[in-house]
Amino acid sequence: MSTEAHVSEKTGLPVGAAVEHDSEKGHPEFNEPPTGWLYRERKLGPITLPYYASPISQLLIVAFVCFLCPGMYNALSGLGGAGQLDPTVADDSTVALYATFASVAFFSGSICNKIGVKATLSFGGFGYALYSASFLCYNHTGNRGFVIFAGALLGVCAGLLWCAQGTIMMSYPPEKSKGRYISIFWMIFNLGAVIGSLVPLVDNIKNKHGNVGDGTYIGFLVLMGGGAILALFLLDSNKIIRKDGSKVISVQHPSWKSELLGLWEVLISEPWILALFPMFFSSNYFYSYQFNAYNLARFTTRTRSLNSLLYWLSQIIGAGIMGFALDTQRLTRITRARVGFAFVFILTLGIWGGGYAFQRQYNRETAEIIPKIDWHDSGYGGPLVLYMCYGLYDAIWQTYVYWVMGSLSNNSRKLAIYAGFYKGIQSAGSAITFRLDSLKVPYIRMFGSTWGLLLGSLVVAAPVIFLRIQEHVSAEEDLKFSDETQSVEKFEQKD
Template sequence: MSSEAHVEKSGVPVGTTIDHDSEKAVPPYDTPQENAGWLYRERRIGPITFPYYASPISQLLIVAFVCFLCPGMFNALSGLGGAGQLDATVSDDSTVALYSTFATVAFFSGTICNKVGIKATLSFGGFGYALYSASFLAYNHTKNRGFVIFAGALLGVCAGLLWCAQGTIMMSYPAEKVKGRYISIFWIIFNLGAVIGSLVPLIDNLKNKGDNVGDGTYIGFLILMAAGAVLALFLLDSNKIIRKDGSKVISVQHPSWKSEIVGLWEVLLSEPWILLLFPMFFSSNYFYSYQFNAYNLARFTTRTRSLNSLLYWLSQIIGALFMGFALDYSRVSRITRARVGLGFVLVVTLAIWGGGYAFQKDYTRANADKLHKIDWVDSNYGGPLFLYMCYGLYDAIWQTYVYWIMGALSNNARKLAIYAGFYKGIQSAGSAVTFRLDSLKVPYINMFGSTWGLLLASIVCAAPVVFMKIREHIPATEDLKFSDETDSVEKFEQRD
C-alpha cells in the first residue's frame, strides 16, 4: 500500500511520495507549466490570468460554488424562518431529522467519501438539497408533513457527506500561511449563494406581507440546487492536483471502516484536549434556531424576512473576509493571532448578544403573534435590521475562527478529516437540540439564554487549546505520526 505526504522541513523534498512497500521516495512532480496536459495550463483572457484547472484554488472554487448552489440556497431558505412557512413546526421537525442523521453520518462520512469518490459524494449531496426544496413545494399543496420530514432526514445524510469532503479539502489543500485565506474565500462564495438565493424569495414576495412564500420561491431553489449537484461532477480527484511550485497536494485519503473507528479512538486517546473544542463545535450552529425562528420569523413580515435574510448572508461575507485575512496576517505570529482572535470572538459575543438581549426582553413566544410585525417601511425597522446583520457577521466570525483553529492544529489530511467529522457531527447535534427546543415551543428568552450562555462557556473551554496547543509550525515528522508514515520518512532521512 502506498501513501502520499506533502512533507515540509523534514529533510524530504516538498511533494515527495513515500511508498510504504518499497520505502523508496519518488521525486516531486514537475511544475504545472512543465506538464503537457490541459489540466495544468493557465488560461489568459485579456488582462486576467485564470489558474490552471488542477490547481488547489481552482478545485476549492468548484467546491465553493457547489456549496454556493446547495447549502448556500438552503441557508437562504432557512433564513426566512420556518423555511418560508408561517408555522415553523413542520420545518423544525424536518430540521431535527436533518441534523440527527447529519450528526450520525458525519462521523463516518470520510470512509463513505473515500469509497464512492468526491464527485459522487458531492453530487449526491446536491440531490438531497434539491429534494428538500421540492418537499416544501409539495407541502404548499398537499400538507404532506411526512414527506418533508423524510426529505430532511435524507438531506442530513447527503449534507454529512458533502461537508466532510469540503472541510477536508479546504483545510488540507492550502499551505499553513494561507489557510485563513482559503477558508475566507470559500466562506465568501458559499454565503454569496445565500445572498443571491435570498433574492428569489424577496422578488417573489415583494407584495406578500403575511402569507407563506410562493411556489416560485421553492421552484427557484429547486433548480439552483439541482445545478449544484451537476457542478460537483466537474471536480478532479485529489491525486491529480498539483500546487504551482510543483508539489503534490496531500491526497485526501480517508480511513477504512475499521481504521475509521480506530482513528477516532486514536485521536481521542492521543489528543484528549480536543474534547475542549467540542462545546465550540456544538454551539457553532446552535444559534440558528433562535435567529431564524425566534427573531426573524417571530417579529417581521414575510417580505421583510426575505430582505433580512439577504442582508444576514451579505454580512457573513464581510465577516469571513475580515476574519480570514486577519488570521493570516503575517506580521504577527500565529500564536498571537490565535490568542487575539479568541479575545476578539469573546468581545463580539458579549457585544452582539448583549444587544440581542435588549431587543428580546420586550416580547415572548406567548405574545409575539399579537404584536405588530415589523415591515421595512416602518420607522423602527433600522435597529432590528442592524442587529440581524450583526448576527450574520457573528456567524461568519465564529465559523471562520473554528475552522482556522482546526487547520492550525494539523496538516495531516486524515487527521483533518476526523476533525471535520467531529466538527460537523457535534455541530449537527447542537442544531438538532435547538430546533427540537423550538418545536417544543420553549420560551424565546430561554432559547436566547441557553444560546448566549453556551457560546460564552465554549470560549472558556477552548482557551486552554488556543493558549497551549497552537504553534508557529507543525513539523512534518510529528504530524505524520498519526498516519503511520513516520517510519518511512525517518528511514529515508537516515539513508539520505
C-alpha cells in the first residue's frame, strides 16, 4: 500500500505518516502527527533549526551531556593517573569504577526502560561531578577511600548514562543515517575531551613535574555538574517523531520480570551476539596502556596535557571519517560492513605495530630513570603522532562497533540490552587492565595483551559481521522481540 504524504506547515512533518504498530491488526496505522512547539521548526537567519522532538535534537542534547560528563572525565583520565604523578590511587579508583560499571551495565537496559532515559542520563551525570571532587579533596587530605568510593559510585552512574546514550543513538535515527548520527555524537562527545584538556593545559602551562593544580579539578567539577542538569531537558521516547513521520519504537515501562526476561531472551534467541563480546571486552582495554604506560610514563606534566588535547581531537577526526563512510550510499550496507571490518583490521596491524616499535625502547624500570619527553624536545614529533593515531583508532573502533550493533536492530528495547552488554563487558575489560597497571605488570605485557585482544576479537566477530548484517531490518522482526517479552507483563496483569 502506498500513501502520499503532504508536509504540514505547522510541524514540518508528513501529514498522516506517523507510524504506530498495531500488533492485533498486524499492520502499521497512520495517524496525524501531534502539533505544538515540540514539532515546529524554527529559523535562525538562513538556518532552519530542527524541531525539538526530532531525533537529531535529542541526540544533540545527549551529545552535549556526554560532552560535559564523560568527555571531561576522558580529558582528566587522558592525563594519566587522573592528573596525579603516582597513578596508584587513580588505578584503584578506576578498578572500582569499572567493576561496578560491569555489574550494573548488564541490567542498565532494564533500569533505563523502567525509569526513562531522562532520569537515567541525569543520575548518571551526577557521578562524574563527584569523581572530580574526590581528587580535589585528595590533593589536600590524601583521602584515598573517598577517591575509591567516588570511582565505585561513578561506575554505577556511568553504566546508566551510557545505556541511555546508546539507546538513543542507535534507535532514534532512521536506518540510512545511523552512521552519521553515531559520528555526530562521537565528534561532539570527544570535543568535550578536547575542550576539557584545555583546563589542565592552561592550569599547568609552566608545570613540568608534579600533580595538576586545584583549578583543574574545580573546572571539571563545574562542567560535569552542568551536564547532569542538561540531561533533564530530554523528552520521553514516545514523543519523538522522525522527519518522515515514523515514530521511535518506544518502551512503555514494562515490569522488572519482563525486562530480566528480555536479557535472557536476547541470549537465547540470538546466541550469535556472544561472538561480539570479545570486541566489547577489548574496546576500552587499551586505555590503561595508552594513558599510563605511554602518556604518563614518557612525558612531562604539561606535555601530557597537550598530548591529551590532541588525542581527543584525533578522535573527532576518526569518528567523522568512519561514521560518514559507513553511511555512504555508493555501497550496500552489507559491503560497508565488510569493508569497514577490513579497514579496522588493517589499522590494528599498522598503528599497534608502530606502537610496538616504540614500546621496545623502555620498560617500567627505565621509565623512572630516563628523562621525560617535553614539547620543546627535538624527538617529540614521532611519539606525538603515535599518540594521536591511538586516539584516531579508538574513535574508529567505537564507531564501528556501535554501527554494527545498530545494524542488527532498530528496536530501542533490544538495543538498550545490546548497549548494556556492550558497556558491561567493556567495563570488565577496563577493570582488569587498570588492575594490571596497579600491580605493576611490565609495560610490554600490557601492550601485548592489548594488541592480541584487538586482533583476536575481530577474528571472532567476523562471522556475525559477514553473515548477520542485512540491508534492512524489518519492523515485524524487531517488534516480535517486544511482543514476546511483553507477554510476560500481560500475564502478570491478569494475575
